[in-house]
Amino acid sequence: MTSFETSNRKEAIKYRLSLKECLIGEPGFYSKVAMVAIPMIVQNTLSNIVGLLDNVMVGQVGTIPMSAVAIVNQILFIFYLCIWGSLAGAGIFSTQFFGKGDMDGVRYSIRYKLLTAAVICTVAVIFLFNTSNYLVSLYIAEGTEAAVRTQTLSFGVSYLNIMLIGLIPFSFTQAYASAMRESGKTTLPMIASMIAMGVNFIFNLLLIFGLLGFPKMGVLGAAVATVISRFVEFFIVVYGAHKPNGQYGFFKGLYSGFRIPKELIWPIMSRSLPLLCNEFLWSLAQAALLRAYSLRGISIIAAMNISGTLAQIFNEVFLSIGNSTGIIVGQELGAGRLVSARRTAFRMAFLSFLSTLVMGGLLALVAPFIPQFYSVEPEIKYMATRCILVVALCMPIHSYANVSYFTLRSGGKTAITVAFDSCFAWAVSVPAAFIISKYTTIPVVTVFLIVSLIEFGKCIIGFILVKSGVWVRNIVGQA
Secondary structure, three states, X not given: OOHHHHHHHHHHHHOOOOHHHHHOOOHHHHHHHHHHHHHHHHHHHHHHHHHHHHHHHHHHHOHHHHHXXXXXXXXXXXXXXXXXXHHHHHHHHHHHHHHHOOXXXXXXXXXXXXXXXXXXXHHHHHHHHHHHHHHHHOOOOOOOOHHHHHHHHHHHHHHHHHHHHHHHHHHHHHHHHHHHHHOOOOHHHHHHHHHHHHHHHHHHHHHHHOHHHOOOOOHHHHHHHHHHHHHHHHHHHHHHHHOOOOOOHHHOOOOOOOOOOHHHHHHHHHHHHHHHHHHHXXXXXXXXXXXXXXXXXXXXXXXXXXXXXXXXXXXXXXXXXXXXXXXXXXXXXXXOOHHHHHHHHHHHHHHHHHHHHHHHHHHHHHOOOHHHHOOOOHHHHHHHHHHHHHHHHHHHHHHHHHHHHHHHHHOOOHHHHHHHHHHHHHHHHHXXXXXXXXXXXXXXXXXXXXXXXXXXXXHHHHHXXXXXXXXXXXXXOOO
């Protein structure tokens, strides 16, 4: 650690914040948060609402196709988080470079993102295409009827192979859109996403049900619609980024003399690799958790698919506040305002917690009604409702863990975030889920509740780490 970082970090740690300063911000603070967070919340909430409508449409096709889609989406979730994790390391630098006013530094970070996205996407497409049968079959419980197993496997593999095409525009869109968000300019990614959502919804109607003369493709139509929307979003974001006299000046000259200074490669890579590793392991842990629950039968996959799709809409507020925490705190750190960064982190955590009291209550209210729109067995509707109530109850726990993660990450403490996030999941949550699911007769929804409540231990660890100030670092102070 340099003397610059050491002296400023000591200053921040010595500063003692009052309780009021930790919890309540001035009007300017909330205006800044709103500018960053609200476009994210709007974009992602609308995306999740469209996702819910898509899920309901797929649910009209039947339980087996919907379960197959849920399995594939869980597999692809690993890829999505690997992309986000790989870009996050460069994003730490991009955010702090922007806070410092160094646009060349921002461009270097974006170039690193583009190269990383290309490599990960290529590896993932090749791997998933060649292992699709094996991966889907992992989620089909032993003892499942042969006909059900065959249909689930067929739907899942076909759906996955189409979705692989959409991974290409998705990867590069994330590289561009994340750089825009890190600068605090979140409007274009929001607009692009909203247009893509509309395209996806329209083509879902046309291709799932065969309306207006289009072929009736069922769940495969949902995959085609998603791929089309991904390309639409990509073209809008790239055009907006490179538009002459646009607001994203740091994209100007991005491909002119495409290089990254040698002295910057390792600092970025040393923070990117742990985050990539963390997101991969954490998403793999989520896949393992679903695998543990699926030991009780394929019906729980359908139920958790319904509950997860609905819960994501209500979770989006605290998830966006967490993401905004990384951006706002990172910019404060990059500008050398370390005391302000620490104060901001506490305020964001409190704001995130308050949001869950409202959104969790609303989620609990709608829990009994949404599952009724699916053409599935009454048992699945009942389990889905119970799972939704579990998510609503545990939302404050997940929100604090989430905002703690982004706070630690904002200062470049990536090794600590790995231990805090994915190591906790593999050391505690996953073993608990498998042991209880396999060796007890506790109802599967109760198993889900127990595993969710275990994350309270993660909140305690997060509070200790954030309070310690170990993350309060300006990593571009001398760049």
